[in-house]
Amino acid sequence: MRQRPDMALWQGRRDPEEGERAKRWHQCIAPLREGSPRGIVVAGVCSDEGVRRNQGRPGARGGPEAIRRAMANQAFHLERPLYDGGNLLCPENHLEDLAQEQARWIEGFLHQGHFPIILGGGHEIALGNYLGLSRHLAKNNPAPSIGIVNFDAHFDLRQGQAPTSGTPFRQVAEYCWKEDLPFLYFCLGISETANTAALFDRAEALGVQYLKDEELTPWNLALAEARLREFLTECDALYLSIDLDVLPGAVAPGVSAPAIRGVSLEVLEHLLRFLRSEAGAKLKLADLAECNPEDDPDGRTARVAARLAHLLAREVPAPVPDKGVEYE
Ligand SMILES: N=CN[C@@H](CCC(=O)O)C(=O)O
Numbered sequence: 215m216r217q218r219p220d221m222a223l224w225q226g227r228r229d230p231e232e233g234e235r236a237k238r239w240h241q242c243i244a245p246l247r248e249g250s251p252r253g254i255v256v257a258g259v260c261s262d263e264g265v266r267r268n269q270g271r272p273g274a275r276g277g278p279e280a281i282r283r284a285m286a287n288q289a290f291h292l293e294r295p296l297y298d299g300g301n302l303l304c305p306e307n308h309l310e311d312l313a314q315e316q317a318r319w320i321e322g323f324l325h326q327g328h329f330p331i332i333l334g335g336g337h338e339i340a341l342g343n344y345l346g347l348s349r350h351l352a353k354n355n356p357a358p359s360i361g362i363v364n365f366d367a368h369f370d371l372r373q374g375q376a377p378t379s380g381t382p383f384r385q386v387a388e389y390c391w392k393e394d395l396p397f398l399y400f401c402l403g404i405s406e407t408a409n410t411a412a413l414f415d416r417a418e419a420l421g422v423q424y425l426k427d428e429e430l431t432p433w434n435l436a437l438a439e440a441r442l443r444e445f446l447t448e449c450d451a452l453y454l455s456i457d458l459d460v461l462p463g464a465v466a467p468g469v470s471a472p473a474i475r476g477v478s479l480e481v482l483e484h485l486l487r488f489l490r491s492e493a494g495a496k497l498k499l500a501d502l503a504e505c506n507p508e509d510d511p512d513g514r515t516a517r518v519a520a521r522l523a524h525l526l527a528r529e530v531p532a533p534v535p536d537k538g539v540e541y542e
């Protein structure tokens with residue numbers, strides 16, 4: 215189920231005549247090992263069973279490889295070590311077991327002090343990410359207030375017995391209810407035409423905060439900033455999820471449900487930078503979900519995902535030690 219990093223994927227242009235500062239990601243990334251100094255870990259969850267179950271276009275199991283290939287040639291500007299943490303495979307499409315196994319895997323990265331950027335995979339990857347962070351934080355705080363900020367055209371609060379790419383945050387809400395934890399979920403980029411009235415009702419009933427795509431314009435950023443700032447005051451820690459279908463379909467066509475309108479890349483990047491500076495060390499974990507290379511002309515979506523990973527890795531705050539752990 216766990217797959218070691220395939221470093222052969224990390225190929226790209228080389229400019230030796232330009233010297234040491236002409237490096238690209240493929241020249242700087244290392245396989246993650248036990249005891250590696252704290253840094254950024256990119257790791258993939260190769261699952262699209264959730265998308266298939268959700269009546270979508272499968273293919274996102276190839277997302278992690280496509281995003282790594284796009285990352286490989288990016289110029290390297292990071293100030294922290296960068297690692298490939300390998301992949302997690304969904305066992306015989308048995309999504310029911312994925313989240314628990316993924317939670318243990320994520321917890322391991324966090325325990326070693328890394329900032330994980332998890333590459334999807336359908337958005338079913340969100341449940342395991344949340345659970346991993348929750349378990350990690352529970353070591354020092356039995357009832358952590360984890361805020362989820364999800365940039366997404368969809369609420370992903372669907373009902374149903376079986377988990378799918380459309381259910382993860384409803385599953386998180388149920389977990390929080392059972393564990394007596396607050397469910398703090400803020401979804402940005404909601405498309406009114408892509409979410410039924412039933413989903414808006416569920417969001418309301420669960421106390422979900424949201425902003426619609428049409429409210430996230432460059433001339434209205436103060437609204438999102440004020441709402442995010444207030445949201446963060448309630449959170450001990452932040453899990454940031456980016457469903458690439460929040461972007462306009464022309465920018466991110468390689469997803470199961472491309473957006474007609476979407477939120478512009480400029481606005482998304484602005485808000486990611488804003489979150490970084492407002493959340494500081496509360497930001498513990500990020501993911502990029504739904505990249506589907508089978509429907510991605512010119513690898514556009516993988517490349518935009520790679521750029522967002524660069525931004526997250528560059529903007530991520532210096533780690534703050536968990537209790538009892540010192541950073542060098
Ligand atoms: N990950 C979520 N996906 C959307 C799919 C919507 C659609 O296929 O139209 C959802 O469930 O709402």
Ligand SMILES: [Mn+2]
Nearest residue numbers: 367368457459
């Ligand atoms: Mn979506």
Ligand SMILES: [Mn+2]
Nearest residue numbers: 337366370457
């Ligand atoms: Mn989603």
